[in-house]
Amino acid sequence: MEHPTVIVGAGMAGVCAALAISKHAPVLLADIPSPEAASMAAVAGLANPIIPRRANLVWRCCEALKALEKLSLELEVPPLHHGLLRPATSWDAMEGYRARAASHPEIARWHGPEASAEAWPWIETPFGTLEVLEGGAFDLQAFVRAGIGRLESRGASIRADWLLTGWRESLDAVEAVFQGPDGPHTFPCSRLILAAGAGFRNFPELARLRLHPLKGQLLVVEVDHPPDGVRPVSGGGYMVPMGNRMVIGSSYEHQFHGAGPRAEVTDELLSRATKSMPWLEAARVVDERAGIRVTVPGTRLPMVGPLPGHRSTWILSGLASRGLLMAPYLAANLSDWIADPNAIPKELHVTLG
Ligand SMILES: Cc1cc2nc3c(=O)[nH]c(=O)nc-3n(C[C@H](O)[C@H](O)[C@H](O)COP(=O)(O)OP(=O)(O)OC[C@H]3O[C@@H](n4cnc5c(N)ncnc54)[C@H](O)[C@@H]3O)c2cc1C
Structure with missing residues (x-):
């Protein structure tokens, strides 16, 4: 029988990855509650396709928005709000925002100071406002909860109290070692995906990555x-x-x-x-x-792929402040990247720190 793909970390990244892979392969999702978990802190967050300062677009933002929308429909987690406002904070920003609205009218619309004050009197916007028409606000934890519920109904194995303590990779297999409430477990996996968020710091092999x-x-x-x-x-x-x-x-x-x-x-x-x-x-x-x-300093983009010197032990991390936009996009592509790691975009490559 095929060993499952084991995913460590039931935050936004791990849950989205587990949902994608469980469509065609057995999955075990293991997590240990931690006060560090970012997905538990982000009560409500923004999916903002525009990077604040210069109003550049987020990397692959259109594909990411589509993946988020698909997940939102699939899990029946609708946005709390569609779209958002981005007030300009200086004359310089105003120019950049105006230019972005002109180049991408499908994503953003510019409102000068007067129009802005009239439309949104509850916020001071002396330099005007970029109205972002795509993305919006979501309950990030609702995605995680709904995702886990969907995984359970699909028959995926979930261990909500297993701490990963290590792993061993040989030529054609990986074994993950967990500490559960009932003692240690050594678990054979066809692939191990480490989506442990800040937990990377507990493993020397991950601590040397550029995270x-x-x-x-x-x-x-x-x-x-x-x-x-x-x-x-x-x-x-x-x-x-x-x-x-x-x-x-x-x-x-x-x-x-x-x-x-x-x-x-x-x-x-x-x-x-x-x-x-x-x-x-x-x-x-x-x-x-x-x-x-x-x-991920330098790229400010996620990091995805096999660990250096490994084939079947993968890292899925670096979602930074964009878990909502990046997790569904990464998950949507993960199976293709697993089948052909050369297809992983170079911007996301695993690098040492
Ligand atoms: C205050 C705040 C505000 C934010 N606002 C936004 C926002 O507006 N929009 C947005 O898109 N994003 C926002 N984010 C970022 C978003 O929360 C993250 O991008 C996303 O949650 C990252 O998910 P993750 O799955 O990579 O990591 P995490 O959510 O940290 O999940 C990792 C999981 O792995 C578990 N784990 C760790 N080590 C082990 C181990 N050894 N064994 C088993 N399990 C382990 C942890 O307990 C945790 O459950 C915000 C984050 C914070 C902190």
């Missing part, structure tokens, strides 16, 4: 009477309205001690958001979350 942990924190606030028509905003952080609650994110901490949220960061995020949305002064903080994203 970098980046802590992020967000908060959830409650406002008794939010203004009408509030929409998701990306700019100097982000804001996603969910009824009378708003998710406000997020910090980028390269140096950190501990994975938990910190009061100073909460204050900073709230005060930054209040500058452009003064009505947030009345907000009460009801939740704070933090997690560790993984980035």
Whole structure:
């Protein structure tokens, strides 16, 4: 009997990969709960096809948006909001945004300062606003939950309390070693896919890859009477309205001690958001979350492929702040890349740090 593909990490990357592979091969998805898990921190996040500063498009954003939309329909996790606003923060940004709207009218529309103030009086936009027509806001955890539910109904094996402690690859097989609540398990796999997020730091073989942990924190606030028509905003952080609650994110901490949220960061995020949305002064903080994203310095794109010197042990990481856009896209292509690793785009190649 064919050994299953074993995927380690039930975050956005691992769940999307497991969903794709389980369509035509047996899968085991193993995870251990961790306070570092990025997917557990991102209560609501943005799928933003436009990179904030110069308004460049995210790599392969059209394919990524299509993959996200397909997953959203498949798992019945609709967007919380379609589209988002990106206020310009300077005259320079304004020029870049205007140019992007002209070159990609199907993705973005430019609104000058006056039109912007009239359309969205609840936010200060002295330099105008880029209205992003594609993407939007999603409940990232709802994807993970729905994905796991779908995997279970497809008969995939799920171990929610197995810690990967190591692996051994021989010429034609891989064995993954787990610590479960009932003791250690050595599990033969046809392929091992490591989608363990910040957990890469616990394995010397992964720690030498060009991967970098980046802590992020967000908060959830409650406002008794939010203004009408509030929409998701990306700019100097982000804001996603969910009824009378708003998710406000997020910090980028390269140096950190501990994975938990910190009061100073909460204050900073709230005060930054209040500058452009003064009505947030009345907000009460009801939740704070933090997690560790993984980035690939240099490319700022994910990293996918066999580990150096291996054939059947793969890394799937580096989704950074774009888990929503990148995980469905990577998963949609993963089976083809497994069949022919030469087809993996060079931008995503596995590199040493
Ligand atoms: C505050 C914050 C805000 C964010 N906002 C957005 C946003 O607006 N839009 C967006 O697209 N993205 C956002 N992100 C990023 C997004 O959350 C990540 O890109 C995505 O969750 C990465 O998923 P992942 O599966 O690679 O990693 P993770 O979600 O970290 O999942 C890894 C999993 O592996 C498990 N694991 C680790 N080690 C082991 C081991 N040895 N054995 C077994 N299991 C293990 C972990 O417990 C975890 O469950 C945000 C992140 C944060 C922290």
